[in-house]
Amino acid sequence: MTRPAMGADTAPPTVDSRGRRCPLPVIDLARAAATLPVGTTVLLLADDPAAALDIPAWCRLRGHELVDSALEPGGDGRTRRFTVRLGAGAPG
Secondary structure, three states, X not given: OEOOOOOOOOOOOEEEOOOOOOOHHHHHHHHHHHOOOOXXXXXXXXXXXXXXXXXXXXXXXXXXXXXXXXXXXXXXXXXXXXXXXXXXXXXO
């Protein structure tokens, strides 16, 4: 995970899971989420086709918001960029 210093004009933390297969992108994102405060926006880069289903499901189950999911601009055509805003977690 890349974690730049936080500031007004700083890019959000990025989790790079390219080249990793299911379930590793979800695990990578979960590990990053555990170290970051509620409300943080995290970017996940993943080229595993299963991530397109796994990441939205993980967000729903864990109480996070999937803000956006799109192919990485100027990328290889396989890499998807997920933007996730961390919530307080799933109730109960």
